[in-house]
Amino acid sequence: MATEYGGRPWRHAAPSYGGQPPNRARRGSQRWFAAIAALVLGVAGLAVALTGIAFQLLPRQFSAEQQRQITDWEVGKRWRTMPAGTIFPASLHYELSSALGVDLNLQLTADRIGIASQASCAAATDPAAVGAVLARHGCEAMLRATYVDGTDTYVITVGVAAMPGSAQVNAAKRELAGVVGGSNGAGVRTVPVAGSPAALFTDSRRQLSASFAAGPYLVFYAIGYTDGRPSVPVSADHYADSEMTFAGAGVAQAVASEVGKSVPPPTCPGTPGC
Structure with a gap:
């Protein structure tokens, strides 16, 4: 219904000033x-x-494979940077096993007789049985030294094979299982030293040989008698076999404990590559 204003109808329902145009x-x-x-x-x-x-400011996180590679690099550079006399100390201590019926706290000593010049892995091991396997897995060099035990009864040559990494060490070790220390006595070649108790220690006089992994290194040892007796099946004599095994392994592990010593897991900051 229209609204009246001044007697005239109001033609709009709302004043024109009621809002903005739509x-x-x-x-x-x-x-x-x-x-x-x-x-x-x-x-x-x-x-x-x-x-x-x-995220960029947070410490970098390494995968398990990256951690292994960094650790291998840190430990694997030691053979180039450590002095020979540090890798092969003048004297080493090792313990005998209770299998020999002796006190585990008894420490025996082995003295270094000589250090060989750095050699290729093929030249420092039995080339066909061992050297070829090491070369196939990238062995870079072999470091060797010869020790004599405190009684001048046993002579031990320790060899440290520098490999590209622990993966190559494990692969080579699998291939060498049953070869090193087998019936042919294959392993690291001896380092005889003229004018010393180790003068007669040649490859044919190796009584026992073995190897084990130490990070990016494959560590070998060969042990024999200082009197130059030829290789005999010492396994037939339990006491002699055990005593020689623990003497050879003890000296080699003492060497490995320095050059192959583990490092803390890589973390950022502080690790190269962070």
Whole structure:
């Protein structure tokens, strides 16, 4: 129903000044929503950027394989940087096993007689049985020294084969199982020293041979008698077999404990590559 004003009908339901035109109101709403959307996107972008920066500032995490490679590198460089007299100390201590019926706290001593020049792995081992396997797995060099026990009864040559890493060491060790120390006595070649108790220690006089892993190194030993007796089946004599085994292994493990000593797991900061 129309409204009367001054005796004339009011033709509009509402005054023309009651609000903004519809199109202007719509444009204002669009600008408002665009501003809100831009603000939201900006905050989201800032959050992503800050997250990326935070991850970059966090200490680097190494996978198990990366940790192994870094550890191998740290330990594996020692054969190049450590003096020969540090790798092969002038005197070593080792313990005998209770299998011999002796006190485990009894420490025996072995004295170094001589250090050989660095050699290739093929030249310092039995080439067909051992050297070829080491070469196939990337052996870089063999370091050797000869020791005599405190009673001048046994002579031991210790060999440290420098390999590219522990994976190559384990692969070579698997291939050499049953070869080193087998019936042919294959293993590290002896280092006789003229004018010493080790003068007669030649390859044909090796009584026992063995090898074991020490990080990126494969450590060998060969043991015999100082009196130059030829190789005999010492396994038939339990006491002699045990005594020679623990003497040879004890001296070799004492060498390995220095050059193959483990290092703490790599962490950042502090590790190369961080």
